[in-house]
Amino acid sequence: MYAPSETAYNNYMARTPLAEQLRPKRLDDVIGQSHLLAAGEILRQIVTKQEPVNLIFWGPPGTGKTTLARIIAKEVNADFIELSAVTAGKKDVLAVVEHAKQNWNLGIRTILFVDEIHRFNKAQQDAFLPHVESGLITLIGATTENPSFEIITPLLSRSRVLVLESLSKEEITKVLKRTLKHLKKTGVATAAALAYLAELSGGDARVALGNLELALSINDKKITPEVVKVAAQKKVPGYDKKGDMHYNVISAFIKSMRGSDERATTYYLSRMIDAGEDPKFIARRMVIFASEDIGLAGNGALALAIATFQAVERVGLPEANYNLYHCAIALARSPKSREITEHMYAAKELAKQYPNSPVPLHIRNAPTNLMKDLGYGKDYTWQADFKHTKGFLPDDVT
Numbered sequence: 001m002y003a004p005s006e007t008a009y010n011n012y013m014a015r016t017p018l019a020e021q022l023r024p025k026r027l028d029d030v031i032g033q034s035h036l037l038a039a040g041e042i043l044r045q046i047v048t049k050q051e052p053v054n055l056i057f058w059g060p061p062g063t064g065k066t067t068l069a070r071i072i073a074k075e076v077n078a079d080f081i082e083l084s085a086v087t088a089g090k091k092d093v094l095a096v097v098e099h100a101k102q103n104w105n106l107g108i109r110t111i112l113f114v115d116e117i118h119r120f121n122k123a124q125q126d127a128f129l130p131h132v133e134s135g136l137i138t139l140i141g142a143t144t145e146n147p148s149f150e151i152i153t154p155l156l157s158r159s160r161v162l163v164l165e166s167l168s169k170e171e172i173t174k175v176l177k178r179t180l181k182h183l184k185k186t187g188v189a190t191a192a193a194l195a196y197l198a199e200l201s202g203g204d205a206r207v208a209l210g211n212l213e214l215a216l217s218i219n220d221k222k223i224t225p226e227v228v229k230v231a232a233q234k235k236v237p238g239y240d241k242k243g244d245m246h247y248n249v250i251s252a253f254i255k256s257m258r259g260s261d262e263r264a265t266t267y268y269l270s271r272m273i274d275a276g277e278d279p280k281f282i283a284r285r286m287v288i289f290a291s292e293d294i295g296l297a298g299n300g301a302l303a304l305a306i307a308t309f310q311a312v313e314r315v316g317l318p319e320a321n322y323n324l325y326h327c328a329i330a331l332a333r334s335p336k337s338r339e340i341t342e343h344m345y346a347a348k349e350l351a352k353q354y355p356n357s358p359v360p361l362h363i364r365n366a367p368t369n370l371m372k373d374l375g376y377g378k379d380y381t382w383q384a385d386f387k388h389t390k391g392f393l394p395d396d397v398t
Helices: 006-015 042-049 064-073 090-105 122-134 153-157 169-182 191-203 206-218 225-232 246-260 262-274 278-298 300-315 321-333 341-354 369-373
Strands: 056-057 079-084 112-114 138-143 160-163
Touching: 042 160, 056 064, 064 112, 064 138, 064 321, 090 112, 090 122, 122 138, 122 153, 122 369, 138 153, 160 191, 169 191, 191 206, 191 278, 206 225, 206 341, 246 262, 246 278, 262 278, 262 321, 278 300, 278 321, 278 341, 300 321
Parallel strands: 056 138, 056 160, 079 112, 112 138
Antiparallel strands: none
């Protein structure tokens, strides 16, 4: 077996991105995703019991989907085959199946990892469905898109969908510090520089490590926020998804739509998107706004807002930018009405004042003769816009 020389190996590692060089090899080395990796959680159980199951990892880029798939395969002693749905076709899937059959005869388990599985069409997904069902292949898919819309139902029903979360700034900082320690450069980056790198990453460890690598190439003696800024060529927005600025900007966005100011509306929308705000959060706020602030003045607003939310889920950024701006401008232009809101709060207050008032007999259902004899449904007529002479509210509600 060929063994590369130390010089050749060092040259190779020098060309390999930091994110790949420092990819964790054990579950204990993974930072983040504690809801899946803590004692008793599913991924920990899979490794402990040595019983792999079909999984779909759903989450943003740089959250460890590929890393976790590789670790699982290694920990359960399975042959790991990796495909990218961007470049692979049906023939590639069939080739994997043939390889898995050979493994089966040798008593070796096969784990097939399909990156960006949402890009496989129905025919491609159907090609390995029977082999997943038979247990010939254990499938681990990775996707940034909602699996409900992108993966065929039979495949989805045979898999566990696990949601991976963006890494927190604290977790990203931990990744950066560990990397610098590995490179024997502990203390090279200032605390402010590490915070800057974490903010720029948007919860993506790969982005954070890429920016760190660029910063080190500029100055491997001292990394400051200024060095990071030059390396990343991007200014960090003054926006924290969990801080005051987050609430200030979304508030300004809502108030700008309410005030029918299209320019301000799109300005604040752009700030949120540039800062890495979850587009579904923005779309949800517009769904609420459509009823709360437009309501009966523009009945098409709610349908548009819901369609926008669905488009964001199914299309994703950057293409869904068009949908977000389309909806935001339309809502800003729409006539406004607080009638729904006023009715809702008035009705809630009334229900609190009279929580147990009996429903009047004349508007109760009368499915039996006994109930009719007791006055249920008396003088009620099945007729459009029928108004009963006794009204519809309980007698004690004023």
